[in-house]
Amino acid sequence: xxxxxxxxxxxxxxxxxxxxxxxxxxxxxxxxxxxxxxxxxxxxxxxxxxxxxxxxxxxxxxxxxxxxxxxxxxxxxxxxxxxxxxxxxxxxxxxxxxxxxxxxxxxxxxxxxxxxx
Numbered sequence: 001x002x003x004x005x006x007x008x009x010x011x012x013x014x015x016x017x018x019x020x021x022x023x024x025x026x027x028x029x030x031x032x033x034x035x036x037x038x039x040x041x042x043x044x045x046x047x048x049x050x051x052x053x054x055x056x057x058x059x060x061x062x063x064x065x066x067x068x069x070x071x072x073x074x075x076x077x078x079x080x081x082x083x084x085x086x087x088x089x090x091x092x093x094x095x096x097x098x099x100x101x102x103x104x105x106x107x108x109x110x111x112x113x114x115x116x117x
Contacts, residue, residue, distance in 0.1 A: 001082045001083065001084060002082065002083065002084075002085065002110060002111070003044060003080055003081070003082050003110075003111040004080070004081050004082070004083055004086070004089040004108055004109060004110055004111060005078060005079070005080055005107075005108070005109045005110075005111055006046070006078060006079040006080075006081060006089075006093055006096070006106050006107070006108055007075050007078055007106070007107040007109070008075065008076045008077045008078065008079075008096070008098045008104070008105075008106055009073060009074060009075055009076065009104065009105045009106075009107065010073075010074070010076070010098070010101065010103050010104035010105055011076065011098050011100075011101030011103070011104035012051070012074055012076055014101040014102070015101065026097065026100065029097045029100070030097050033095060033096065033097055034046065034079070036095075037079075037081060037092070041082065042081045042082055042083060042092060043079065043080075043081055044079075044080040044081060044082055045079070045080045046077065046078055046079030046080060046081075047077060047078065048076060048077035049075060049076060049077050049078070051074070052066075053065075053066065076098075080111065086108065086110060089108050089110075090108050093106045093108050
């Protein structure tokens with residue numbers, strides 16, 4: 001088993017248009033999905049990310065507010081999961097509730113230890 005990072009992009013604009021009840025219902029879908037991953041031993045960690053942030057460039061010489069060029073590219077959260085291989089991790093990602101929003105993506109990346117580089 002190896003660890004994989006799921007980076008969730010997009011969907012924030014559609015989510016922001018939902019009523020409070022719809023937002024709560026959608027968050028319950030996330031909790032159910034993540035609970036299932038945990039029950040199967042796949043969930044390692046994960047959290048949503050704030051819309052605030054800074055981008056640091058050139059060793060701190062350039063610092064800009066708001067790290068996002070476009071809403072569809074904004075990283076809204078992440079999960080770290082464990083899976084047999086990349087193909088298995090991709091299969092796990094297909095059940096992600098982010099796909100309820102058109103244009104949303106999940107980037108699946110293997111996590112390697114520093115010694116593997």
